[in-house]
Amino acid sequence: EVQLVESGGGLVxxxxxxxxxxxxxxxxxxxxxxxxxxxxxxxGLVWVSxxxxxxxIKNYADSVKGRFTISRDNAxxxxxLQINSLRDEDxxxxxxxxxxxNSWTPFQYWGQGTLVTVFS
Amino acid sequence: QSALTQPASVSGSPGQSITIxxxxxxxxxxxYDLVSWYQQHPGKAPKLIISDVTKRPSGVSNRFSGSKSGDxxxxxxxxxxxxxxxxxxxxxxxxxxxxxxxGGTKLTVL
Numbered sequence: 001e002v003q004l005v006e007s008g009g010g011l012v013x014x015x016x017x018x019x020x021x022x023x024x025x026x027x028x029x030x031x032x033x034x035x036x037x038x039x040x041x042x043x044g045l046v047w048v049s050x051x052x053x054x055x056x057i058k059n060y061a062d063s064v065k066g067r068f069t070i071s072r073d074n075a076x077x078x079x080x081l082q083i084n085s086l087r088d089e090d091x092x093x094x095x096x097x098x099x100x101x102n103s104w105t106p107f108q109y110w111g112q113g114t115l116v117t118v119f120s
Numbered sequence: 121q122s123a124l125t126q127p128a129s130v131s132g133s134p135g136q137s138i139t140i141x142x143x144x145x146x147x148x149x150x151x152y153d154l155v156s157w158y159q160q161h162p163g164k165a166p167k168l169i170i171s172d173v174t175k176r177p178s179g180v181s182n183r184f185s186g187s188k189s190g191d192x193x194x195x196x197x198x199x200x201x202x203x204x205x206x207x208x209x210x211x212x213x214x215x216x217x218x219x220x221x222x223g224g225t226k227l228t229v230l
Contacts, residue, residue, distance in 0.1 A: 035219075037166075044123070044224040045158070045166060045209050059217050062121060095165060105213050106156035106171035113165060 002026040004096050004111030011117050016086050022079040022096030022111055030074040033099045035107065036081050038092035050104055086118045124210055124222035131228040137198040140225045142210030143191060148220055150191035154213040157186060157195045161206045170195060205229045
């Protein structure tokens with residue numbers, strides 16, 4: 001059974017940093033592209049970032065470019081998102097999701113999300 | 121990158137059909153046949169229901185179908201059931217090598 005389990009969310013002040021993790025199991029992690037998608041409370045889904053299977057190519061939404069860094073450890077079946085210079089508008093549930101080996105779409109499997117709350 | 125445009129809400133009675141539109145531009149929906157649709161129940165993770173405009177993943181009911189014309193994609197749900205009540209999101213790949221979601225549509229089954 002495919003499982004994606006996010007962790008690392010929490011309460012953080014503006015300007016602070018967090019590192020989110022997504023532990024994968026039940027499938028061959030290294031053969032899937034991986035993504036982060038976020039959802040602010042009561043709002044819609046927003047794509048944040050994606051990374052190819054070997055980590056060589058990383059794409060970001062304009063709103064997070066320069067502040068967020070996506071990475072992966074295929075030996076540990078884990079996806080990461082380093083979030084720096086946090087802003088109020090970064091408050092959201094952050095989901096990790098998979099896409100096929102050679103495509104940026106569709107998001108086939110999703111985790112249950114981890115909540116990041118930025119407060120001052 | 122601006123969000124794709126979806127109606128905020130739609131409604132229908134059990135057994136009826138509804139259609140949700142998703143309007144983008146020539147840089148996303150109109151450029152690629154890479155539109156997907158997701159269903160999200162309250163407090164749950166999204167679930168893929170349509171990929172590549174028209175493809176239905178294994179296990180998804182054939183009551184769900186997708187189409188596209190120009191810059192607008194559509195999701196049709198036929199034979200509405202109570203459990204179809206949820207939020208629905210479209211998503212498209214873009215010419216900037218990013219992905220963009222629609223604002224979401226709340227479906228109410230009357």
